[in-house]
Amino acid sequence: MRATEELAKRQREWPLSDTDRGAVLFSRMVPLPVRQLEDLRRSGALVVGEINRALPNAKTFHYPDGSHAVVLYSGLIDFFSSAAKILLGGTHMHIEGRIDKPSLPHESVIDRLQALFERWTPEGIAQGRNINESPIVLSKESAEQADALWQSAMLFILSHEFGHVTYYKPPEDAGPAPALTREQEYEADRTGYLRLIDKGPGSLRMRCAGGVVSLRILAVFGSLGHKFPSGHPQPLERLEALMTALRSAIPNERDYWKTVPIAYAYDEMIETAGIHAAKTGQHAPLTAARMFCRLSAVLEQCVRDGRKASFAARVMRFDCNRAPTEMLDEVAQTASRMLRPVSGPVLSDFDQWQNEKASLYRSIFRELPEPASTIFRTAYKRLPA
Amino acid sequence: MSITGCRNDALVKLLNSVGYQPILLPRTGLTPPELYIYKNDKLIRRGPLLDYLPDGSTMPDLNRGQLDNIEHHQTDKKSLGVAASFLGDALKCIGITSTPKLDLSFARDRDITFSFDDVTYVSIDGSKIDQMLERLNTGAIPKEDIVAGYLHIAYDYAYAGSLSMRIASASDTRADIKALQVGTYIDLGTQGQVSVKDDSTISFSSKNGANAAFACKLGRLEKRGKKWFFFPEEDAGESFLSDENQKEPYLLERGVVVRVEEE
Numbered sequence: 001m002r003a004t005e006e007l008a009k010r011q012r013e014w015p016l017s018d019t020d021r022g023a024v025l026f027s028r029m030v031p032l033p034v035r036q037l038e039d040l041r042r043s044g045a046l047v048v049g050e051i052n053r054a055l056p057n058a059k060t061f062h063y064p065d066g067s068h069a070v071v072l073y074s075g076l077i078d079f080f081s082s083a084a085k086i087l088l089g090g091t092h093m094h095i096e097g098r099i100d101k102p103s104l105p106h107e108s109v110i111d112r113l114q115a116l117f118e119r120w121t122p123e124g125i126a127q128g129r130n131i132n133e134s135p136i137v138l139s140k141e142s143a144e145q146a147d148a149l150w151q152s153a154m155l156f157i158l159s160h161e162f163g164h165v166t167y168y169k170p171p172e173d174a175g176p177a178p179a180l181t182r183e184q185e186y187e188a189d190r191t192g193y194l195r196l197i198d199k200g201p202g203s204l205r206m207r208c209a210g211g212v213v214s215l216r217i218l219a220v221f222g223s224l225g226h227k228f229p230s231g232h233p234q235p236l237e238r239l240e241a242l243m244t245a246l247r248s249a250i251p252n253e254r255d256y257w258k259t260v261p262i263a264y265a266y267d268e269m270i271e272t273a274g275i276h277a278a279k280t281g282q283h284a285p286l287t288a289a290r291m292f293c294r295l296s297a298v299l300e301q302c303v304r305d306g307r308k309a310s311f312a313a314r315v316m317r318f319d320c321n322r323a324p325t326e327m328l329d330e331v332a333q334t335a336s337r338m339l340r341p342v343s344g345p346v347l348s349d350f351d352q353w354q355n356e357k358a359s360l361y362r363s364i365f366r367e368l369p370e371p372a373s374t375i376f377r378t379a380y381k382r383l384p385a
Numbered sequence: 386m387s388i389t390g391c392r393n394d395a396l397v398k399l400l401n402s403v404g405y406q407p408i409l410l411p412r413t414g415l416t417p418p419e420l421y422i423y424k425n426d427k428l429i430r431r432g433p434l435l436d437y438l439p440d441g442s443t444m445p446d447l448n449r450g451q452l453d454n455i456e457h458h459q460t461d462k463k464s465l466g467v468a469a470s471f472l473g474d475a476l477k478c479i480g481i482t483s484t485p486k487l488d489l490s491f492a493r494d495r496d497i498t499f500s501f502d503d504v505t506y507v508s509i510d511g512s513k514i515d516q517m518l519e520r521l522n523t524g525a526i527p528k529e530d531i532v533a534g535y536l537h538i539a540y541d542y543a544y545a546g547s548l549s550m551r552i553a554s555a556s557d558t559r560a561d562i563k564a565l566q567v568g569t570y571i572d573l574g575t576q577g578q579v580s581v582k583d584d585s586t587i588s589f590s591s592k593n594g595a596n597a598a599f600a601c602k603l604g605r606l607e608k609r610g611k612k613w614f615f616f617p618e619e620d621a622g623e624s625f626l627s628d629e630n631q632k633e634p635y636l637l638e639r640g641v642v643v644r645v646e647e648e
Contacts, residue, residue, distance in 0.1 A: 001533075002533055002534060002535075005424075005425065005426070009426070009638050012638065012640075012641075013638060013639040013640060055626065055629065056626065057624060057625050057626045057629070058624075058625040059621075059622035059623060059624050059625065060622055060623045061620060061622040061623075062623075063533070063534055064532060064533060064534035064607055064608075065532055065533040065534065071622070076625075157625070161623075161625075164623050170609070171609060172609055172610050173609065173612075173614075174609075174614045174616075176621075177623075179623075218625075221626070226626050227626065227627045228625075228626060228627060229624065229627045230627075
């Protein structure tokens with residue numbers, strides 16, 4: 001079919017020096033969950049492949065014989081892969097009771113992400129980007145998680161592109177095919193993301209982070225001068241819609257906050273690095289969700305590493321000092337609901353950590369600056385156990 | 386099918402950059418517009434577009450001119466074996482189709498480059514093709530080739546009046562070709578003539594002036610509903626980024642010389 005011929009042609013024009021990562025990702029999605037897409041794939045009318053082009057882009061081509069080719073540019077895969085390595089390099093991992101300390105300090109993660117973005121600006125690519133970054137030493141487990149993260153980010157992109165195949169209508173005149181409506185674009189994101197969370201690689205938290213990371217990276221690309229089609233919803237709008245979709249897909253609040261901390265943490269780091277690269281500020285804006293995720297994550301770290309509550313309080317002080325009262329209220333309310341001991345018997349390690357987190361949480365109130373200290377304590381006392 | 390030894394050659398890239406697909410045509414005397422099928426990497430010539438129009442149709446006016454931006458631009462340096470093969474193919478482009486005697490042993494251990502000279506073009510405007518397509522009857526062309534979008538129209542051919550071969554050694558860019566009895570090494574038969582231009586350059590040309598095109602511009606032909614549409618630009622696809630929003634001329638394949646087969 002034309003799609004196969006055209007993909008092969010493009011791969012001859014921009015030959016790869018290594019494995020076709022697009023084809024590998026595609027093979028991992030098989031069988032495709034949508035009947036129409038799976039039928040296309042089986043008949044050779046839907047193909048996916050990587051071409052060695054530096055732009056961080058992906059394209060979907062439609063052919064008159066009804067076949068479709070999704071072409072992933074190496075620049076996009078390389079970027080996601082590099083960003084994932086940096087993020088995992090700064091991630092505190094717990095593996096079967098063992099602590100795998102981050103190889104990069106937090107500031108270095110932001111600096112390296114910033115440098116990565118600076119190399120991938122449109123001008124940087126035009127001048128021949130330098131991909132020889134200094135290597136990051138990752139443990140086997142961290143490297144696996146980094147792979148899961150970039151693959152999840154790419155699978156989200158790929159799933160979105162499949163939306164362009166699903167909704168495609170052949171044009172009847174000389175113009176291009178009718179563009180997807182904004183609703184169809186959002187729906188392509190939503191179904192792609194939920195599919196990724198359901199069947200993607202790695203842990204649930206990492207799959208959840210993958211979709212967020214991909215859209216946040218695109219949002220930063222936008223701030224650095226890359227252009228997105230004007231008819232498309234812009235990456236930031238898509239990211240907001242994605243988080244709303246995720247919230248609806250995980251109706252249990254406790255499950256939701258269990259799933260999203262890595263996504264929020266990486267999202268904030270990437271946004272901060274993008275702000276540095278664009279030279280428009282110092283910090284990504286603080287939100288109640290980011291602040292609560294940080295609180296939850298640092299308490300979990302204290303429990304797992306055997307650290308004292310004062311460590312968590314120290315980490316949270318910066319947020320407490322810059323958060324407005326309404327945000328502190330919101331975080332305190334969420335924390336009061338989520339950081340309570342498990343009711344009933346302790347059935348799993350997670351229940352055990354939850355109880356220890358709840359205990360630590362109660363003990364940090366006095367170490368937080370005012371008015372956070374009072375707001376957190378009052379909210380906790382007000383909510384019945 | 387592409388010919389070997391030319392992938393991403395400097396001259397091929399130059400031609401691509403101005404929208405030309407380098408080709409190797411087995412025939413001389415062709416002018417646009419012509420119908421082709423490009424399928425499974427094979428470019429098959431079907432014939433003049435006029436043959437697919439009702440009787441009595443006339444050929445619109447064609448544009449003719451010089452292609453100064455292509456003239457004298459050299460290929461990459463080629464090894465002796467590749468150069469002999471390239472020369473054999475390139476001679477066909479200037480109308481020398483009989484098997485010539487080509488012994489390039491005198492150029493051993495030297496760098497060989499080629500360039501096309503006296504480069505001209507013949508083209509037809511896209512608007513005139515659009516008018517012709519209103520009356521197109523694809524006749525015996527297989528329906529599956531039409532449905533698949535394999536039909537193409539060549540709307541611009543580039544021709545060369547002569548071919549130059551430049552020979553230089555690594556240490557000294559000039560080689561004393563003048564002292565050479567070129568005729569003992571190269572014999573183009575009755576169709577062509579060979580001459581020494583200067584110390585390092587040999588020139589080849591056709592005796593009867595009947596040249597084959599060495600490059601062409603093509604567009605895709607698609608039937609949408611009941612109407613035919615001609616697309617001389619690349620399909621941009623649905624792009625994640627719109628950074629590449631400049632329309633580019635359509636090419637069968639970048640970086641290669643495509644061998645044309647006759648139906």
